[in-house]
Amino acid sequence: MRNNKLKFWLTSFFLILLISANFAQQKNLYSEKIKTFEKFVEQQMEIDKIPGLSIGFYKDDFFWAKGFGYADLENKTPVKENSAYRLASNTKSMVAVAILQLMEKGKVDLDAEVQRYVPYFPRKKWPVTVRPLLGHLGGISHYKNYDVEGKIREYKDTRESLEIFADWELIAEPWTKYQYSSYAYNLLGAVVEGAAKQPFGDYLKENLWDPLEMKNTYMDDPHKLLPNRVRGYRLIDGEIKNSEYIDISSRFAAGGTRSTIVDLLKYAKGLSTEKVLSKESIDLMYRSMVLKDGYFTDYGMGWVVPPVNGRFHVYHTGGQPETRTLLVRFPNENFALALAYNLEGANLHVYSHRLLQLIFDEPWNMNVYTGNKIDDALIYGMWSVFNYGLGYFDRYEQALTVDEKELAGAIDYFNLCMNRDSLKSDHNKFVKKIKSGRHPAANQAFVKIGSYMAKQLQENNGANSLKKYTKVGAIGFFDDYLKMYKKAPGHSVKFQFSESFEKIVKKWNQDWTLVFNDYTRELALTPFSNVTTIAKKLKKLFAGADVYPNFAEDFSRITRNFYLQGDKKKTFETAKLALKLYPNSTLANVMLANSYIRFGEKDKALQFYKKAIRINPDDRYVSVSNLNYYALNMKRAGLLDEALEMLKIIVELYPDEALPYNSIAEIYLQRGKTYFKKALKVDPTFEAARKRLKKIRE
Structure with missing residues (x-):
């Protein structure tokens, strides 16, 4: 008996030593990479004007999380790894988990009409069933007027939230069109409540958050005191301003939660077990849905599911007033990454891609x-x-x-x-x-x-x-x-x-x-890179090759940063270096055109836009939506005149497309609001300006 006890303690001791040694080895493996990444984050946050950011990952048994910047700029409250952000659309995967749990319990039939669980929801031209709603294939519209629907300031319960869209007609027959829809997920939240016979938030707490020890995850409530809540910010004319106040109860299941990156990583880890969902249901959740015409959507149930570099990979993003969030999983690599920051609209992926490049020793894209x-x-x-x-x-x-x-x-x-x-x-x-x-x-x-x-x-x-x-x-x-x-x-x-x-x-x-080779595989181009030296090295390396790595997207991101900052010299230096390396790249030509727009040379800009279209008129970089996106980036940075010039060129190139006309109208409307407000500032009794401003808001 005594010998058995001795054997047990010796075995336990050596096991602990082995685990400790393994953890120390992993810590040493990642320590330098994390230092490199931390420096990158600090530099990139300055470029993006992000007040506060939290990011973390786990790989096997190794875990790291950290906060950067400020949760509250006015009070200089630092961000921590357990700072609590609005999750926005990263709530949607939790809805999918809840629906699949209820399916496993026999309380939800994925192919039943939603009226079985939500009897007050009106019937439509075609039956609306649970399954296609999970993949945004149910025909339910997204926001129609975000200035109204996205800026609700008062509390709404489930029924009131559904009343916003309940009487709208379907935009398409289910399974025939992919239309990302937050309202579809609100309807699914009502399905959870109807099937479980309890409030949505209570169900998630009992069946997901508590089992996975997600102690800092809640339904967001602006009136409650929630620990470590961050303040949210936005850029207006290139300057950081407080986010507009909204009550997000009206998007309760579509994006109504608040959490931390640590809890998000617990959630991701929990999905690698069968603690909250069976292996079969997780596989179903991660499987791309298919349109009636036989095309994958690359969206499963609450997750975007395309592979990356031949790896099984799922993710989702979230964005709304006050916040941007990202959750990434590589299930077969036992890896997940969570990211959140308190600025609306900035690019999430530049941070996640850099961290993934460092951890996996491979680029995100091998273009x-x-x-x-x-x-x-x-x-x-x-x-x-x-x-x-x-x-x-x-x-x-x-x-x-x-x-x-x-x-x-x-x-x-x-x-x-x-x-x-x-x-x-x-x-x-x-x-x-x-x-x-x-x-x-x-x-x-x-x-x-x-x-x-x-x-x-x-x-x-x-x-x-x-x-x-x-x-x-x-x-x-x-x-x-x-x-x-x-x-x-x-x-x-x-x-x-x-x-x-x-x-x-x-x-x-x-x-x-x-x-x-190792150099190009590990290359990370940022606005702090010596692009001239790098471009010369790449030019020499690529000489005579029929194919070579395409870093046009990286050069494009750097060029855009410089022209938004107004640095003319660095803008054209970077844009022209990219064009020398990639003369027939539509993106390189478009970015040079954008640079000419930024610095007032419209004719040269038009020349390079036309060249890009000649190279490949079907390329996504010369699409109306992409060019319009670049124009709106300029608008967001306060470059209204430049954005307007770009949009006028888009109209000239694509006169039969509605999108740029709408964006032009938005700029004129923004200017109108500004001048009506100035009129009222000069004369607060000027009723004509007050009435016009009220009409615009309506």
């Missing part, structure tokens, strides 16, 4: 520059096979199919559209086929191919062999597979790519191996 739209289409197709195929294998540890007939059909589809001759003969037709390749509309041909390639590579090269591809990307993935199957005795010609495509892959991989 490839080819210089022509034919090869851009081929690269996109290869990336689609790699990302969605390897992502499927990473998630399910098996190929989508091993059926010879299905694989042969998938290869035939691939070879038909993935060749230069086809793309030259009818570019739009075959680009559409390439973009459809991963979707059920094309029988998921590209996912079948990519997951089968992953299976074969793993069987041939060992269990951990696939990890390298998250660091080398699609070109290396294809090249290794081609080399493998050419060596394989008796490999069926049914599963071979075309000879012309194989030659392209071989040449591109020779270039990619040289240009995508």
Whole structure:
């Protein structure tokens, strides 16, 4: 008996030593990376004018969280890791968990009409069921007039919250159109209440927050004293101002919670167990929904679910007055990241992408520059096979199919559209086929191919062999597979790519191996980087290569920062360096055009906008919505004249698009408000100005 006790204590002692040693090893592994990241955060917050930010992550057993800046600028209250932010739309995944819990308990049928649980909600032209609402496919509209619906100042209960949109017609038949909708999630919150027979917040507390020890998560209430609540801010004409007061009870299930990043990480960790939801339900929640026409939406139930670099990955963002939030999970890596800050509208992803780059030793994006739209289409197709195929294998540890007939059909589809001759003969037709390749509309041909390639590579090269591809990307993935199957005795010609495509892959991989090295893989471009020195080094490295890493997005972000700050010299230095590296990049041309707009050279701006459209009129960077976004960025920074000039050019380029006209009207309306207010300041009894201002607000 005594010996048994001794053995027990010795075993326990050595186990503790082992765990401690492992933790210390992880701490040492991440300490330098965290120091690098902390410096980046401090610099980037200054650029973004963010008052306060909290961020944290866990990887396996290692946990880190920290606050930066101020929770309250006026009182200089520092942000902490347990500062409490409005979660906004990061509430939606919690709604999905609640619905799926109730499904497991037999209290909710996902395919039942919502009136079973919310009898007072009016019936519509088409039945509205629970399942499509979870994926924003239920036909329920989003906000119609945010200036009214998004600025409600009084408390609303569940029924009053639903009355805002209850009488609206559906915008489409369910399952036919993806329309992100906060109102759909409010309706789901009412479903939770109807099925559980208790208030929404009480249900979440008892069934999600308490089981996962999320002790600092609540329904937000402006009248209650909530510990560590941060104040929210916004930028008006480039200056930090207090956020407008609103009561968010009217968006209770769509975005009505308040929490900390520590609690968000507890939530993410809890979803790796079966403490609050079964493995099967979690898999369902993370599965992309499919439109009636056979296209994935990349949105599951409360989560955005596209893979990244061939890794299984889910996330959601949140944004509303006072706040921006982000929660990211890589379930198979035992990794999650949570981020929140108290400024409306700033870019979340610049912080998360940098942290992920440091932790995983790989870039967030492995974008490839080819210089022509034919090869851009081929690269996109290869990336689609790699990302969605390897992502499927990473998630399910098996190929989508091993059926010879299905694989042969998938290869035939691939070879038909993935060749230069086809793309030259009818570019739009075959680009559409390439973009459809991963979707059920094309029988998921590209996912079948990519997951089968992953299976074969793993069987041939060992269990951990696939990890390298998250660091080398699609070109290396294809090249290794081609080399493998050419060596394989008796490999069926049914599963071979075309000879012309194989030659392209071989040449591109020779270039990619040289240009995508440790330097370019670890490169992090920021406004504090010496872009001139970096660009010279990249120019030399890329010389003679048919393909090389595309950092146009990074140069674009830096250029935009400089022109919003009014630094003309650095703006044009950065924009022109990007164009030298990527002369046929639509983005590089657009950013130079934006720079000319910023500094009053409209004719030159128009020249480069037109050039970008000629390069590829279907590229997202020359879309009306993207150009309009850049104009609104200028407006947000207080550059109203410049924003107006850009919008007028957009109208000239796209006269039949409504969006830029609306944005122009918004600027004139903003100016009108300003001058009516000035009139009232001069003469508070001036009724004409008061009436006009009241009418605008209505």
